[in-house]
Amino acid sequence: MFLNHFEYFAPKAPEETLELVGRLGSKAKILAGGTDLMVVMKAKAISPEYLIDINGVEEFKGIFCEEGKGAVIGTNTKLAEIQFSEAIKAKYPALAYAAGEVGSSQVRHMASLGGNTCNASPAAETPTPLVAMGAKVAVSSLSGDRELPLEEFILGVRKLDLAEGEMLTKFILPEPAQKSACRYAYMGRRDAMEIDCVNMAVNIELANDSETVMEVKLVMGSVYPRPLVSREVPALLIGQKLSDELIEKAAEAAQGEAKPIDDIRASAEYRREIVKVLARRLLKEAYAAAKGV
Amino acid sequence: MKQLIELDINNRVYEVAVDARDLLLDVIRKKVGLTGTKKGCGEGDCGACTVLIDGKPELACIKLAIACQGKKITTIEGLIQEGGALHPIQQAFVDYGAVQCGFCTPGMILSAKGLLDRNPHPTEYDIKHELSGNICRCTGYKKIIEAVEAAAQVWSKEGVK
Ligand SMILES: Cc1cc2nc3c(=O)[nH]c(=O)nc-3n(C[C@H](O)[C@H](O)[C@H](O)COP(=O)(O)OP(=O)(O)OC[C@H]3O[C@@H](n4cnc5c(N)ncnc54)[C@H](O)[C@@H]3O)c2cc1C
Ligand code: FES
Ligand code: FES
Numbered sequence A: 001m002f003l004n005h006f007e008y009f010a011p012k013a014p015e016e017t018l019e020l021v022g023r024l025g026s027k028a029k030i031l032a033g034g035t036d037l038m039v040v041m042k043a044k045a046i047s048p049e050y051l052i053d054i055n056g057v058e059e060f061k062g063i064f065c066e067e068g069k070g071a072v073i074g075t076n077t078k079l080a081e082i083q084f085s086e087a088i089k090a091k092y093p094a095l096a097y098a099a100g101e102v103g104s105s106q107v108r109h110m111a112s113l114g115g116n117t118c119n120a121s122p123a124a125e126t127p128t129p130l131v132a133m134g135a136k137v138a139v140s141s142l143s144g145d146r147e148l149p150l151e152e153f154i155l156g157v158r159k160l161d162l163a164e165g166e167m168l169t170k171f172i173l174p175e176p177a178q179k180s181a182c183r184y185a186y187m188g189r190r191d192a193m194e195i196d197c198v199n200m201a202v203n204i205e206l207a208n209d210s211e212t213v214m215e216v217k218l219v220m221g222s223v224y225p226r227p228l229v230s231r232e233v234p235a236l237l238i239g240q241k242l243s244d245e246l247i248e249k250a251a252e253a254a255q256g257e258a259k260p261i262d263d264i265r266a267s268a269e270y271r272r273e274i275v276k277v278l279a280r281r282l283l284k285e286a287y288a289a290a291k292g293v
Numbered sequence B: 001m002k003q004l005i006e007l008d009i010n011n012r013v014y015e016v017a018v019d020a021r022d023l024l025l026d027v028i029r030k031k032v033g034l035t036g037t038k039k040g041c042g043e044g045d046c047g048a049c050t051v052l053i054d055g056k057p058e059l060a061c062i063k064l065a066i067a068c069q070g071k072k073i074t075t076i077e078g079l080i081q082e083g084g085a086l087h088p089i090q091q092a093f094v095d096y097g098a099v100q101c102g103f104c105t106p107g108m109i110l111s112a113k114g115l116l117d118r119n120p121h122p123t124e125y126d127i128k129h130e131l132s133g134n135i136c137r138c139t140g141y142k143k144i145i146e147a148v149e150a151a152a153q154v155w156s157k158e159g160v161k
Helices: A014-027 A037-042 A079-084 A086-091 A093-100 A105-110 A113-118 A127-132 A232-237 A244-257 A268-291 B024-032 B088-095 B105-118 B124-130 B142-158
Strands: A007-009 A028-031 A050-053 A063-065 A071-074 A136-141 A144-149 A154-156 A167-173 A180-187 A198-206 A213-221 B003-009 B012-018 B050-053 B056-059 B072-074
Touching: A014 A028, A014 A050, A014 A136, A014 A167, A063 A086, A071 A086, A079 A086, A079 A093, A079 A105, A079 A113, A086 A093, A093 A127, A093 A180, A093 A198, A105 B056, A105 B105, A113 A127, A113 A167, A127 A180, A127 A198, A127 A213, A180 A268, A198 A268, A213 A232, A213 A244, A213 A268, A232 A244, A232 A268, A244 A268, B003 B024, B012 B024, B050 B105, B056 B105, B088 B105, B088 B142, B105 B124, B105 B142, B124 B142
Parallel strands: A007 A050, A028 A050, B003 B072
Antiparallel strands: A063 A071, A071 A167, A136 A144, A136 A167, A180 A198, A198 A213, B003 B012, B050 B056, B050 B072
């Protein structure tokens, strides 16, 4: 299992990286943790001519979390750092939890948050809660930066809104609203080292009465080519106080929206059942957490 | 095209000629000659190739050697104590019968060290969760978990490095 030949670059600064990304174009791949890239290169599924290793660039790493100001997370921040970050656990528990459920301890110490998104696998763990929280990404090139919502950045299986010469540089997370909560859950055959057969995140924001739903976002992973944001759940729940019947109706609506496929991990039919189970559970949990009970 | 790089493995600097595509696992085993680090799946799934890089468990089978310059690499050979004694985690694995064929053991012990360095008082859940990337086909895991729990006790008492 040898890798094909490639030329290796290890830039030390963002501008140097962007210059390489611009000059080498589609013949190059960015190497972050390599937990996806090395595996596909070993399988000879792809053979890039150049690798741009971004691990020497300090500016691409780190969690910047300020009271009242959301958070900024560098693309090459390792999932283990997010999993164990006290600031992320306090403010974005769904993200810390999802990061901690990726692969194994070794994978999490290598893998980056940006790599999890850029790999653009429908089963990826962290894009689901990030989309539910309304995260944006910053995409940079030599000619400047642009920001866009993460849900618009991931276009489909292995497809991103990323032009030649551009790379993802950071995630921008909004400050969670007062009286809001986000929760994440997944289902696979075993807990560890398993690619999810369905994952889901629910973010609920309540009105001042702490009971009426003001905003709700339900995002499903692994049931569509990219994270699927439910349209029907907000239509059913906004302006309502939640009851078991209403939650059941919303869970069925989410189930109707999911477009899962059969594959080696699960059948489409099973996945649709799981969507309902997770939706019911997460709506209850997030609602209770937003109420503060 | 080969180039000379320096790798700091177990506090000793090795100068090795590598190609950009050479994987850390192959360099450690074949060029440096430390064969304690095992090659299982070669795809990141089994944990047999686990080494510590700057103290954190990583998988040498999907890591480029050239990317490890300037980092501190620890393999199972590096856990040896003064006078050749076993490291407390190794001793606990022996005491609790957590080694059968031994193929998974170096990776298991390094993952356990990564865990205990960060969290010296792990719960059983913490141990299972953080060691889930190390697969053992022999022991059934119970004895491994007991060994790590026992090592944690020694850790708290003696503050081992
Ligand atoms: C054993 C094992 C278990 C796994 N389990 C899970 C799991 O449970 N859940 C899960 O979601 N994933 C899992 N994965 C997949 C993988 O670990 C994650 O997707 C990880 O987050 C990828 O991050 P990385 O830094 O290693 O990416 P890399 O492999 O370095 O990169 C992935 C891709 O993204 C590109 N890329 C990286 N950074 C950027 C950037 N800043 N801008 C543009 N392109 C970029 C790379 O060129 C490459 O194409 C597993 C992998 C392994 C080996
Ligand atoms: S040999 Fe590296 S994880 Fe199996
Ligand atoms: S002791 Fe044989 S694989 Fe673990």
